Amino acid sequence: MPTTDLPDFLQDTKGTLTLQDRRTLTEQALVLFTDNYVHLPLKTAMHAVHPVQRLRLLLTRLGRQTEQTVDPEWRFHAELASIFHSVRDLHTNYLLPAPFAGRIAFLPFLVEEYHDTNGPRYVVTRVVRDFTAPAFGPGVEISHWNGVPIDRQVDLSGNRYAGSNPAARHSRGLQVLTLRPLITHLPPDEEWVVVTYTGTDDKTHELRVKWQVTENLPPFVNAGELSEAAAAQGLDLAGDEISRATRMLFLPDVVALEAAGGPAPEDLTTVPAEAGQDIPSRLPSLFRARAVQTPSGVFGHIRIFSFSTRDPAGFVAEFVRLLGLIPQRGLVLDVRGNGGGHIHASEFLLQTLTPRRITPEPTQFISTPLNLRLCRRHATNPTRFIDLGPWLRSLDQAVETGAAFSATFPITPEAGANAIGQQYQGPVILITDARCYSATDIFAAGFQDHAIGKVLGVDDNTGAGGANVWEHQLLKALFEEPLPADTTSPYRPLPGGAGMRVSIRRTVRVGALAGTPVEDLGVVPDVRHRMTRDDVLHDNRDLLAEAGRLLAAEPVRRLDATRDASGASIAVHTEGLDRIDVFVEGRPRTSVDVSDGDSTVTVTPAAGAGDVIRVEGYSSGTLAVCRTLADGT
Template sequence: MTLATYVEMPTPRRAVDDRADDLLPADLTVAFGAEGAAVPGSVPLHDFMRTAGTLTHAERLLIVGQALLMLEGNYVHLPLKSAMHAVNPVQRLRLLRARLLRQTDATMDPERSFHQEMSSVFHSVRDLHTNYLLPQPFAGMIAYLPFQVERCVDGDRATYIVTRLAQGLSAPTFGVGVEITHWNGMPIERAVAVNADRFAGSNVAARLARGVDSLTVRALRLHLPPDEEWVTVSYTDADGVRRELREPWLVAPNAPAMADAEVLTTAAASQGLDLHADETSRARALLYAPRAVEQTLGNLAIELSTEPVAAGGDVASTMPLVFRARSVQTAAGTFGHLRVFTFNVPDPAAFVAEFVRLAELLPQEGLILDVRGNGGGHILASEFTLQTLTPRRITPEPVQFVCTPLNLEICRRHKDDPTGRIDLGAWYPSMDQSVETGSIYSSAFPISPEDGANSVGQRYFGPVVLITDARCYSATDIFAAGFQDHAIGPVLGVDDTTGAGGANVWTHGLLKALRDVPADPDSPYRPLPKQADMRVSIRRTLRVGALAGTPVEDLGVRADARHEMTRRDVLEGNVDLMEAAGALLAGRPRRRLDLTASVDAGGGLSLELRTTGLDRLDVYVDGRPRSSSDVADGTTTLPVPDAAGATVVQVQGFVAGDLVAARTEPL
C-alpha cells in the first residue's frame, strides 16, 4: 500500500468559532490522504470510468420501454406520488423515448447523460423502492472515501464529525472526532443538502440522512459516480487548527447481498428493501468491519456462548452482519441492546431463531431494540419477529396492488400458486372486479401468513423500547409500525419519523419470471441488457390497530419520544442515546414466565413455571382452556390431566385481568 506524502504548510491558529466566510486558502494546513485502498480490488475513479459507456442505441430504447411498462402497469404509488410531488415520470419517459427515436448510435447523447436522466425520472417519485439500476460496469460496485461522517448536535448547534477511519488513510491530524466545516469549498450543511436533493427519500429527514451517507459512500448500482475525482475536506483538528485534506474517490466491488431478489422465491416476492441502505451498509462493513464480512462469508469461525452476557459484555451472533447484541449500563439500570442492521435474509425462521437466542442471553430487565439505519429486507422476517416481544396476537399489515391490466394478468396466472411459492389468489377477485367497479386498488391482504406471525409466541418478557431513525425503511417501517400498532413499547426516534417506505418491492427480473409462469411468448417483459435492472413498489402497506387503513408510504412511523444524536453518541458508543432509552424503560413492569413441560406415561401433563410480576395463569392445551390458577412470584407446578396426544401448550399470564405475558411450547 502506498501513501501520498503528507504536506503541511505553516499557518496561524484560529479559534474554532471564527467566521467561516473570511477563510482563505493561506489560512489552512493542507494534507493529501492515502493513495492506498481500504478495500481489495479498489481502483481510482478515473481509471474505473474508462470502462463505462457501452450501451447501444437499441439497448437504451429497450430500457426506456421497459421502464414505461413498469411505471404504468405495475407501480402501486403512481397516483399518490404524482399528486403529492406534482411529478409525471411516465411523460418524462415518453419524452426521453421520443428524443432517442430521433438519434442513432452515432448521434446519441453520452451514456452518462442517459443514465442521469433515467435516474432522475425514478428519483422524482421520491420512493426508495422504485429505482433504475445501472448496468455493467456499475453493477455491484461502490465508490468510497476511507472515512465516515455523521451528524450530531454539539451544544445548540448541528455539527458533522468524522466517526470512523478505514485502513490506508494517512493524515496525522485527520482522525476520529475532527469537525468537518466545508466540503469541496461548500459549507458542510449546504453540501449535505445538495446531496440530499439527489436522493428519493419520502420525507426531508430521510433525504438529509442519505445526503450525509453519500458524502463518503456511493452505491454505483443506484447512483452515478461522483462528478469530482477527489474531494477537498476542510476541518478543524483537535487543537483548533483549520486544515484541509484532499482525498481521491476509489471504486471497489461491494460485499455480496445476502438474498437474491431476482429468482422466483417467497423471499424475492416478500422483499421490502431500500437497496441504497442495504448497499451502503454492506460497503461500510467492508470498510470498517471486515472481520464480520469474513465471518458471514464463512472464512472465519464464530465462537458462540450459551451463558447470559456479563454486564457491559457482548454476545457473539451467528449473523454478524445482521445483529449486534450487548449489555449496556445506564443510570436507570443494566439493559440489553440488540442492534438489527438488516432484515435482508433468505430464511425468516433462522432470523427469528437467532433473534430469540440473542434476546434470551441479554439482561431480562429491559431490551433496547435498535433498528437505526436498517433499510429492510424480508417482510416475513420483520413481522415474524414481533410475536417474540408481546403476548398479543400479531396481525400482519395488509397490502394492496394498484388495479391495472398488467397486474391483473400476473395475479390471474398465480391465483392458484403454480410455483408453490407465490400465491396471489387472495388479491385476484377484487382486481378482476375492478374492471367493472373502477377501483384504483385491490382488496388488502397480508403478505406474512398470520399463523407464521404467531407460531413462536413471546420469548422476551421484559419491557422493550424501539430506537428508529429516518434511515429505517420498507420492512423496517413495517416492523416499526407493527411494534407501535400492537403497543409493544415506546418508539424513541433519532428523527421525528422513520423513512416512510411502505411497500413490497419487485424487480423487473421477478416480474418477468412471474409473467412467464406458464410460459408466455407474448409477455411484454423483455430481458434487460448488460445487467441493467429496475425495481418498483408493487404492493402498498396499510397500518393495523388504532391507525388501521393508514398507508405507511410518505407518512412513516412517528416516534413517541425524540433524541438528538450528540457528540458523545457518535464518538462514544451512543452513550446518551442509551441513557435516553434506559430512562424510557425505567419503572416499567418486569415480567417473567419460564415454562418446562413434561408428559408422563399415563398422559398426564406437568408444567413447572417460574414467574415474576404475574397474579394469574391460564393454561391452554392445543388451543383449548384447561386450567386457571392464582400465582405469586416464584416457582409453581401445575398438573394438567388427560393430555395424551397433545401437541402444544400455552400459558397466559395476567395482572389484574390484563394479559401481560404468554409462553407457547411444543410437547
C-alpha cells in the same frame, strides 16, 4: 481490496447501448410505472411529479435521434435515473449496467451528525485503515465541503436522491457524501473533494481527497430470481449496498468472520452475558448482541443490521438464541440503518416480544389490467413460493367498480408470524432512525401497532418505505414460468445488463392506525432523542442511557412454567401478575388467581402428551406475558 481512482474507472465506462437499447429501456420503464407501480397516485400528489410524462418525452427525444446524433450514454443514464429518483421511492430504481453494478465509489472516511446547543455538527467517526492526513481522524469536526457549509451540502446532496420525507432525505444526503453505490447512483461529478475541518490539534485544516472505486461485497439475496426471498423483498437497495460497503471498508474483521462461516462453535457462549459483555452471533453481519450498563441498570442490547436473509426461520432462531443470553429485565432493540430485506423475517420476529397475536401488515396492488393478469396467472400457487390468489377477486371486480387498489392481504403467513410465540418477557424499547426502510419500516409499524413497547427515534420518523419490491427480471420470469410461457407478456429482456425495480404491493397499518399507508409517512417515534457527540464517538452512550431510563420506568412481568409428565399440572413462577389462564390446543381449561412466587396449576382434564399448552399471564385484566409449552417442556 483493490481500488481505482475515479478518473481511471471512468475511462472504461464509455458505454455500449445502442439507440434501440435506450428505447427498450425507456419502454420497459413505462410498463413498470403505468402498469405495476403501486405508489404512482400517491407520489404524483405528494411530490408533484409526473414520471410517466417524462418517460414519454424521453421516448420522443430518442425517436428524433440517430446513431450518429445520439447523446452520450452517461446523459441517458442520468435522465433515466433522474426520472426514477423523482418519485422519492428507494424501492423504485433504475439499476445501471456493468461496470457500475457491483461497484461503490467512496472516500476513505465516514461522517456522522450530532447535535449540541449550537445545532447540528458533523464529525468523522471512522477512517479506512492505513489512511492518514494531518491531525485527521475520528472526532475531527468538518465545517465545509468543497467550500460549501456542510449542513447546506448535506441538504443539497439529499435533494438529488430519493427520500420520501425530509428526515429521510437529510439522512441519505449525509450518507452519500462519502459512499455512492454506482448501481443506483451515477459516479460523483467531482474527481476529488476538499474538506475543511478542525483537526485534533484544534487548528483549521483543508484536505483534498480523491474519490475511489472498488468492488462491493455481494448481496445476500438475488432479487431477480424465482424464489420466496425475491418475492418477499422489502429492501432499500442503495442503503443495503452502503451497509455492505461500510462493513468492507471500516469493519474488515466482521467481514472476515462472516466469510469464515461465523464464530467457531466453541466461541458461541451458552452463559448469559454480564454487563459489558458481547455475545458472539452466528450471523455477525446481521446481529450484534450484548449486555449494556446504563445509569438505570443493566439491559440487553441487540442491533439488527439487516433483514436480508434467504432463511427467515434460521434468522428467527438466531434471534431467539440471543434473547436467551441477554439480561431479562429489559431489551433495547436497535434497528437504525437497517434498510430491510426479507419481509417474512422482519414480521416473524414480532411474536417473540409480545404475548399478543401478530397480525401481519396487509398489502395491496394498484388496479391495472397487467396486475390482474399477473394475479390470475399465479392464483393457485403453482411455483410454491408465491400465491397471488387472495388479491385476484378484488382486482377482477375493480374492472366493474373502478376501485383504485385491490383488497389488502398480508405477504407474511399469519401462521408463521405466530408459530413460536413470546420468547422474551421483559419490556422492550425499539430504536429507529430515518434510514430504517422497507421491511424495517414494516417491522417498526408492527411493533407500534401491536403496542409491544415505546419507539425511541433519533429522527422525526423512519424512512417511510412501505412496499414489497420486485425486480423487472422477476416480473418477466413470472410470465414465463410455469410453462407454457405467456407469449403476450409486455416484459422484454433489458439490454446491456441494466435492471429496474418497482414497488409492486404497498403496505398499510393495522391496529389503531389501520388502513394508513406506511409509504412517505413512516413510523413516528413515541420519544425523540437527538444524537450527541458521545453517541457518535462513544458507542451510543447517551442514546442507550435514554433507552435505559425508558425501560426502567416500565413494569417487569415474569411467567415461568413447566408441565409435568402427565400433563395434569403446571408449575409456575410469576412476578407482577394477578391471573393465569391455561389453554390446551387453543381451548380454555382453567383460570386461577396468582401472586408473586411459585404455585401449581391443575389442568383438568389433563393435557395429552402431544398437546400444546399456552399459559397466559394477566395484570389488572391486561394480557402481559405468555408461555407456550410443547411436550416435555
